[in-house]
Amino acid sequence: MIVLDYHDRRPLYEQVAERFGVLILQGGMSAGERMPSVRQLAVDLSINPNTIQRAYMELEQEGLIYPVKGKGNFVADVEKIRKKRLEDYRKELDLTVRKGMNLGIKKEELLAVVRQYFGEDGL
Amino acid sequence: MIVLDYHDRRPLYEQVAERFGVLILQGGMSAGERMPSVRQLAVDLSINPNTIQRAYMELEQEGLIYPVKGKGNFVADVEKIRKKRLEDYRKELDLTVRKGMNLGIKKEELLAVVRQYFGEDGL
């Protein structure tokens, strides 16, 4: 069971989302497994159900879980998670490169950064 | 003289900074030229001097102006501005590429995005 840290300045819903996020990504929960119910977890942690709801919303945004009305929230497939992460990253990358173009950066400089992390091989 | 828009939801200091920022970047003011004094501009716009001060702080952060105690704020050299922008962008670019590496993105995909905006030539 997760534990809240009231010395942590971050909001409660963020702590809850973060703990479960790590748990899921590290394989502590498997795909399809049910999350604790909004109400039950709220009782366990002695906080309001809406705070849990908010945390689950965050996790849903990240593609880590999905809700089923009347049944509960369930852990998503890690493969789908990975795909969503890549999707989001591609948008970010596109923006960054375009921004560089607008700033008048040289193509070679962009390539150099890529090489720096991915090596020279294969050009 | 700039004009404040009280229907604009953005804070006053941001409006002030934005207006002068555009003015400077578009060549409406030349390097070394003096900005309106904090107090004078405050009187003109009928707002508190600290709000102007805050706006000028923003502009200083962006490298657009520099302060001289007892004398005033002055428009920076556009060349220095350009350099600072590039500096900031390089850090951003570095982070983005590293993040891609951590996500396990393929080198070729990064290169493809670069080509998309900068063309195929020169590989």
Next chain:
DNA sequence: TGCGTGTATTAATTGTTTTAATACACTTAG
């Protein structure tokens, strides 16, 4: 139908941002 589930709306609380009031410190003209 009843219990357990997620969802939506509204309000109270808390925290952050924005603006103002005021006092301090530096520069230069005279």
Next chain:
DNA sequence: CTAAGTGTATTAAAACAATTAATACACGCA
């Protein structure tokens, strides 16, 4: 050296946004 103009720092008031809670609604299943 003093006065008037300049930027700077500190503090507090006011406005705004984020967070949490209270409450009611809607769905699924036994």
